[in-house]
Amino acid sequence: MREEAAGPAGAAGRNLLFLREEELRLAQDLLFFGYRDFTAGADRSLAELDMGRAHHRVLHFVGRRPGITVGELLAILGITKQSLGRVLTPLVEQGYVAQAAGRADRRQRLLSLTPKGEALERQLFELQREWVMRAYREAGPVAVDGFRRVMRGLMGDEARAQLERLERAASRGTGTAPPVRGG
Amino acid sequence: MREEAAGPAGAAGRNLLFLREEELRLAQDLLFFGYRDFTAGADRSLAELDMGRAHHRVLHFVGRRPGITVGELLAILGITKQSLGRVLTPLVEQGYVAQAAGRADRRQRLLSLTPKGEALERQLFELQREWVMRAYREAGPVAVDGFRRVMRGLMGDEARAQLERLERAASRGTGTAPPVRGG
DNA sequence: ATTTTATGTCAACATCACTGACCCAATCGG
DNA sequence: CCGATTGGGTCAGTGATGTTGACATAAAAT
Numbered sequence: 344m345r346e347e348a349a350g351p352a353g354a355a356g357r358n359l360l361f362l363r364e365e366e367l368r369l370a371q372d373l374l375f376f377g378y379r380d381f382t383a384g385a386d387r388s389l390a391e392l393d394m395g396r397a398h399h400r401v402l403h404f405v406g407r408r409p410g411i412t413v414g415e416l417l418a419i420l421g422i423t424k425q426s427l428g429r430v431l432t433p434l435v436e437q438g439y440v441a442q443a444a445g446r447a448d449r450r451q452r453l454l455s456l457t458p459k460g461e462a463l464e465r466q467l468f469e470l471q472r473e474w475v476m477r478a479y480r481e482a483g484p485v486a487v488d489g490f491r492r493v494m495r496g497l498m499g500d501e502a503r504a505q506l507e508r509l510e511r512a513a514s515r516g517t518g519t520a521p522p523v524r525g526g
Numbered sequence: 527m528r529e530e531a532a533g534p535a536g537a538a539g540r541n542l543l544f545l546r547e548e549e550l551r552l553a554q555d556l557l558f559f560g561y562r563d564f565t566a567g568a569d570r571s572l573a574e575l576d577m578g579r580a581h582h583r584v585l586h587f588v589g590r591r592p593g594i595t596v597g598e599l600l601a602i603l604g605i606t607k608q609s610l611g612r613v614l615t616p617l618v619e620q621g622y623v624a625q626a627a628g629r630a631d632r633r634q635r636l637l638s639l640t641p642k643g644e645a646l647e648r649q650l651f652e653l654q655r656e657w658v659m660r661a662y663r664e665a666g667p668v669a670v671d672g673f674r675r676v677m678r679g680l681m682g683d684e685a686r687a688q689l690e691r692l693e694r695a696a697s698r699g700t701g702t703a704p705p706v707r708g709g
Numbered sequence: 710a711t712t713t714t715a716t717g718t719c720a721a722c723a724t725c726a727c728t729g730a731c732c733c734a735a736t737c738g739g
Numbered sequence: 740c741c742g743a744t745t746g747g748g749t750c751a752g753t754g755a756t757g758t759t760g761a762c763a764t765a766a767a768a769t
Contacts, residue, residue, distance in 0.1 A: 365696055366670075368651070370658045371586060372692060373677035376685035378561045379604065383682070395755055403554060413716060421562065426757055428717065450715045450766045468551070475553045478679025482672065487549075489665065489672020494556035496661025499566070502559035509555055513548055578724055596747060609726055611748065633735050633746045 384470040392463075397430045402456065402464040405440055408512045409455040412445070416454065419505050439463060567653040575646075580613045585639065585647040588623055591695045592638040595628070599637065602688050622646060 385399055404419055405411055411419075417427055431454075434440040439460035445451030456464060479487050495503065568582055587602055588594055594602075600610055614637075617623040622643035628634030639647060662670050678686065 364655075366662075367655045367658050368586075368590065368696065369674070369693070370662075371651075371654060372590075372689055373674060373681075374561060374564055375583065376689060377677040377680040378557060380682045380685055381557055381680045397756060400558065403551075407551065407555075414714090422756085423758065424717075425719090425759085429756080432717090445715095448715080448767070450764095452716070468554075471554060472547075472550045474680065475550050478676050479549075479553075481679045482675035485668070486672030486675040489669030490676035491552070491556060492665035492669040493661050493673035494560040496664045497560040497564045497657065498556075499563045502563055506555055506559060510552070513551065576723095580725060597745090605725085606727065607747075608728085608749080612725075615748090628746095631736070631746080635747070 381471065381474060384474055385467045388467060388470060395430075397426070398434060399467055401427070401430055401434060402439065402460060402467065404509075405454045406456050406461065406464045407509055410453045412451045412453060414451075418501075419509075434460070564654065564657060567657055568650045571650060571653060578613075580609070581617060582650055584610070584613055584617060585622065585643060585650065587692075588637045589639050589644065589647045590692055593636045595634045595636060597634075601684075602692075617643070 382396060386396060389395060389399055400420060401416070404416060408415070413424075413427070413431075416431075417424060420427065431440065435442060438457055441455050441457050441460075442452040443455070445453055482490070495506070498506065565579060569579060572578060572582055583603060584599070587599060591598070596607075596610070596614070599614075600607060603610065614623065618625060621640055624638050624640050624643075625635045626638070628636055665673070678689070681689065
């Protein structure tokens with residue numbers, strides 16, 4: 344599997360092939376180490392409350408999109424009803440997440456964070472905020488833009504669509520106007 | 527928790543604060559979706575062999591650093607002996623990973639991939655290679671550089687040291703000369 | 710009135726991680 | 740040489756997170 348002997352492409356070609364492969368193996372390393380350490384801080388904080396990463400994800404996405412339905416949350420997280428129920432039910436029982444019947448469709452449970460839930464989500468967010476800010480500052484704005492482009496590229500079509508919906512929800516929630524033709 | 531009313535900083539300050547916060551929340555989203563979809567392809571392939579992501583990580587890092595000891599692998603993965611044993615022992619039994627006693631210290635088990643293990647690792651790598659290449663091509667080389675800078679920044683000191691060691695091992699393994707003074 | 714949808718729930722199971730305890734064999738230090 | 744340390748393996752028990760399949764209920768849609 345290794346290009347030990349010079350092939351038809353010669354030394355230069357071999358080196359290019361090596362760079363491609365090594366570049367991509369490096370990406371695997373970076374994603375493994377980077378994602379692990381990115382989540383480590385919040386994980387430690389969550390453990391003190393007998394919660395896990397799954398609870399954090401629910402708090403994060405409910406906070407990001409208040410009024411989200413259970414079905415939408417399932418689609419975003421990409422897990423089953425049972426898996427979600429195991430974390431969502433305790434979060435509701437312990438007063439972190441509030442449920443309200445949908446006005447148009449009363450079968451729906453519109454989820455939102457209670458003040459207690461907002462406080463916890465913010466605490467977890469601050470931990471990751473510090474960590475990401477450090478990385479962003481060290482890398483600089485151009486690198487941050489590149490990071491975002493590549494991460495978007497790593498997402499599948501479904502995830503991209505969901506991300507767009509999240510971004511729209513975030514801009515609505517803070518009164519930021521979307522780009523308007525002729526604006 | 528929301529900046530509903532204009533504070534001392536006024537509208538401009540509020541918007542800056544929003545941008546910072548939204549930027550960082552976006553980073554959370556990107557890392558969640560991106561990492562999930564990055565691993566999804568290999569996960570599906572592994573499931574057919576009754577293996578999981580943990581097996582893949584062992585194959586990946588053993589392939590990346592042939593002759594690695596169990597202790598070094600434990601340090602890289604950041605898991606316990608028992609957790610590693612549960613995936614490593616079957617990989618050895620099924621002939622994916624070979625063990626050799628260390629020449630200097632015969633207590634050590636120097637791990638390497640068998641041809642069977644190399645083939646499986648390569649198959650899994652090709653899946654992720656395609657996925658990452660697509661993202662890299664779409665984003666362009668400048669973005670890729672930025673991605674790498676940010677991911678490195680997201681890593682802790684330990685992980686950075688381990689990554690450096692991996693990169694040195696990779697360049698040794700392919701005969702790539704390190705930068706030399708006056709070269 | 711029947712069917713579909715949104716949600717919840719039960720039982721059973723697999724993976725991947727953990728802790729704590731204990732073991733062997735090899736190496737190291739005095 | 741002997742005792743301590745180190746590298747590695749293993750057993751028992753636990754927990755978090757995910758899965759499938761089946762079933763239940765209430766509201767909505769046809």
